[in-house]
Amino acid sequence: RPRRPPLPPSPPAKPFIGHLRIAPSSDFETFFYKLGKAYGPVTHLNVLGRITVVINNLKAAVDLLDKRSANYSDRAPISVVECMGWKNSLGFMPYGEPFQRHRRMFHQYFNKEISTTYQPIQLREARLLAQNLAVDPSEREKYFKRFSTAIVMRITHGHEITADDDPFVNLVDEVGAALTQAGRPGATVLDFFPFLKYMPAWFPGTFYARFARENVQKVRDAYDYPFNQVKEQMAQGTARPSIVATQLEGFNNQAADHKVSYDLDDIKGMAVTCYVAGTESTSSALSIFLLAMVLYPQCQLKAQEELDAVIGRGRLPEFSDRASLPYLESLLHETLRWNHPVPTAVPHRVLEDDVYEGMFIPKGSVVVPNIRGMTWDEDVYADPFSFDPTRFSPKPIGRGEPLPGGTWGFGRRICPGRYFADASLWIAMATMLHTLHMSKDVDNDGKEITPQVTFTTSLASRPSPFPCRIRPRSAAMLSLLQQADTSDNY
Numbered sequence: 067r068p069r070r071p072p073l074p075p076s077p078p079a080k081p082f083i084g085h086l087r088i089a090p091s092s093d094f095e096t097f098f099y100k101l102g103k104a105y106g107p108v109t110h111l112n113v114l115g116r117i118t119v120v121i122n123n124l125k126a127a128v129d130l131l132d133k134r135s136a137n138y139s140d141r142a143p144i145s146v147v148e149c150m151g152w153k154n155s156l157g158f159m160p161y162g163e164p165f166q167r168h169r170r171m172f173h174q175y176f177n178k179e180i181s182t183t184y185q186p187i188q189l190r191e192a193r194l195l196a197q198n199l200a201v202d203p204s205e206r207e208k209y210f211k212r213f214s215t216a217i218v219m220r221i222t223h224g225h226e227i228t229a230d231d232d233p234f235v236n237l238v239d240e241v242g243a244a245l246t247q248a249g250r251p252g253a254t255v256l257d258f259f260p261f262l263k264y265m266p267a268w269f270p271g272t273f274y275a276r277f278a279r280e281n282v283q284k285v286r287d288a289y290d291y292p293f294n295q296v297k298e299q300m301a302q303g304t305a306r307p308s309i310v311a312t313q314l315e316g317f318n319n320q321a322a323d324h325k326v327s328y329d330l331d332d333i334k335g336m337a338v339t340c341y342v343a344g345t346e347s348t349s350s351a352l353s354i355f356l357l358a359m360v361l362y363p364q365c366q367l368k369a370q371e372e373l374d375a376v377i378g379r380g381r382l383p384e385f386s387d388r389a390s391l392p393y394l395e396s397l398l399h400e401t402l403r404w405n406h407p408v409p410t411a412v413p414h415r416v417l418e419d420d421v422y423e424g425m426f427i428p429k430g431s432v433v434v435p436n437i438r439g440m441t442w443d444e445d446v447y448a449d450p451f452s453f454d455p456t457r458f459s460p461k462p463i464g465r466g467e468p469l470p471g472g473t474w475g476f477g478r479r480i481c482p483g484r485y486f487a488d489a490s491l492w493i494a495m496a497t498m499l500h501t502l503h504m505s506k507d508v509d510n511d512g513k514e515i516t517p518q519v520t521f522t523t524s525l526a527s528r529p530s531p532f533p534c535r536i537r538p539r540s541a542a543m544l545s546l547l548q549q550a551d552t553s554d555n556y
């Protein structure tokens with residue numbers, strides 16, 4: 067038999083446990099980034115015989131995950147998530163027919179063209195966000211979350227958030243928090259030793275199984291409660307247009323024709339997936355944007371000068387202004403490059419043995435496209451840790467560096483919400499920049515406090531709490547903002 071090529075490079079491993087001792091429990095993106103620096107753009111880790119391949123440069127990610135997508139689009143099962151009762155959720159689905167069905171459903175509602183029809187909702191919520199930030203900046207994280215959740219809920223269930231203690235928001239928050247604590251895909255003790263699921267709580271190593279059982283009800287509520295509300299509203303004739311309402315109508319028509327291509331669990335699963343995939347990622351990106359604006363006031367000023375020149379100070383930004391604001395466009399790209407909100411993306415899994423540039427990638431390996439490593443690649447980006455939107459401008463104005471690739475993932479798993487998410491980010495950034503001044507806070511002696519660039523990573527990565535000041539750019543801008551039309555005209 068021909069000799070098998072070697073696995074990709076890796077740090078020294080111990081017998082049997084492999085790299086178990088060096089695998090971190092948090093801040094994976096930095097660990098993976100350093101791994102790439104030390105051992106090359108494609109490396110591997112072996113934990114108890116399970117292989118994880120870590121990719122830190124864009125070329126290798128494109129070669130494997132885009133060009134060989136049919137082989138690299140599986141997902142590793144996450145035992146904790148399954149035990150919690152997650153089902154029919156695209157992000158976790160293995161490659162196969164249900165995956166394709168759900169991709170089609172996402173495409174139907176979030177393709178490039180349809181995504182533009184959601185702009186009235188995004189515009190309205192961006193204005194509400196800026197209004198809230200102008201009045202009560204101390205609650206900014208809450209408002210970022212509310213912005214991203216409100217948009218998704220309006221589209222998926224026709225639900226409008228009007229109060230702070232909205233039951234939908236609380237549900238999403240709770241299941242989101244449970245998911246973030248569920249461990250790495252395919253890498254918790256439960257994935258290695260599935261029998262632990264059946265052991266009593268006192269048995270050593272059963273933490274994840276117990277945790278999963280404790281969250282079953284929350285997950286069930288997140289699937290059922292919003293769905294049942296729409297069903298009831300449809301029966302009463304009060305339902306607003308929404309994805310769930312359209313899907314339910316389609317299902318009822320199909321059932322009448324005996325041609326059912328999706329069922330009620332598919333509808334519920336898709337809606338819940340929109341929340342978990344779309345809210346934390348978007349609000350984290352806005353938090354990262356705020357941190358960049360506080361640390362790089364010259365970039366903020368340049369964007370505001372561009373907005374003033376194109377829009378003037380007599381009105382607020384609209385989507386139709388986008389093509390006329392190239393600096394703002396670069397600023398959005400630079401936000402995703404500087405510190406990506408989903409820095410390790412979602413790991414893929416390889417279906418069949420493969421060989422890449424003389425390295426063997428065994429069937430079943432988990433493949434992590436470490437976006438952090440790609441956007442901080444010093445061979446591509448000079449001074450990658452500093453925030454500089456002009457890096458993408460052609461020379462001699464800028465450095466002529468490429469826009470970051472892979473920020474929405476890869477191949478057949480690429481983020482299906484990318485057009486919609488990009489529009490949410492753009493209108494929120496444009497509105498905040500046009501109406502607000504974001505700056506460093508000062509201490510008791512009047513000295514500016516420079517925030518640290520540190521992150522908390524769960525499913526998404528967001529800046530650790532940092533001090534800053536947010537004020538309206540002027541009294542006139544505040545009144546423009548407060549008089550803005552924020553009626554729900556979707």
Ligand code: HEM
Nearest residue numbers: 156157343344347348351411412474475476479481483487
């Ligand atoms: C700033 C916001 C967002 C960012 C940065 C982002 C980024 C990503 C990334 C990197 C992936 C992994 C792709 C891969 O596996 O290669 C992903 C997957 C996914 N995203 Fe997004 N996303 C965002 C917002 C959204 C929104 C708003 C939605 C839905 C409305 C959404 C739905 C999904 C879904 C369903 C998946 C899983 C796809 C699959 O497994 O086939 N995302 N996203």
